Amino acid sequence: MVHVMGRDADVIRELTADHREVEGLFEMIDAVPSHDPERKRLVDALAVELVRLAVAEEECVLPVVRERLPDGPALADKELHDLGNIERILAALEVRDAGADDFDRLVAALEDEVRRHERGDEEGVFVELRRNCSERDLAAMGDEVRRVMRYARSRPHLQTVDTPPEYELLSTESVRFVDGLRALFRRRRSD
Template sequence: MGHGGDVIAELTTDHREVDELFEQLDNALPGSERRKQLADALTIELVRHSVAEEQYLYPAVREHLDGGDAIADREIADHARVEALLKELEGRDADDTDFDRLVRELRTEVTAHVADEEHNLFPQLREGAHGYVLESLGEKIREAKKTAPTRPHPSTPDNPAISKLLAPGLGLADRARDYVTGRGQ
């Protein structure tokens, strides 16, 4: 959490951490408790990352890029599909019959989303926004991830202003629940 640099460096580092979690999931013994722990860690990282992007990155995309509304809408739709899969995965143990299928679907969605951001969105943003804006966004993203939820909440609105109001409370409740259950420890 919180790597430093501008928004593109911050989010790219998050992407590599997610890649590593998927690799660890692939290498964990099928049906093992370790696979469930890794799925929980992956969920925590993806939810925090997505909430921060929706609060700060996508509003900047709308503001600084030609066609930014369509780009942001597409990225948010990607997040909704990922969040629905995370919610479904959250209720599964590693030995459940759907666990591996959900992980595969999640990886497919996340990999496509990351590739789109890194090959299309990030270069456009680097070109369309001043370096100061990118640095400021990096800091805002890091701060948002500190209080963001750690569990999927697919029914919450995709509106950045509402998210900024709700996310800290949801995040606090999620972290309290994680502490009590030992999730993510």
């Protein structure tokens, strides 16, 4: 589920709409009984959306936060840390089925972490972006977020979470290539 607003949506409207979609997925997950395999399917769909959002934030938003906002470097580092926490929980959920003893606890922890992150974005980062960036810059960032989300990886990659870009083991292009291969093999196995 890749949310794509109109071409004129700025980055704040785009990401806020994505946050509402994520909240809708959590509501759907919460409506399904524990241990039901549908919960796992919904969590997997949520994971795809959350990882794509994280990649878009890391590539398109956080560099601007770091450069233009008051206390930007510290704020960007906190955002990266929060996104890393979300990806760690997603990685733990990826290897569990809905019947696992800790599955529901991990889903609840994920929901808490995501809601806290969204609140920080919407009440802090987005307000500061609106104050410190022109409408034109925000619109260009919105375009870039939509572009990145179309092609972003869709699985957690823990070796790069909280790691400065110069220390990443794989380039974004390499990660996208590997994700594409995984998806291809997964489709072939299910046929």
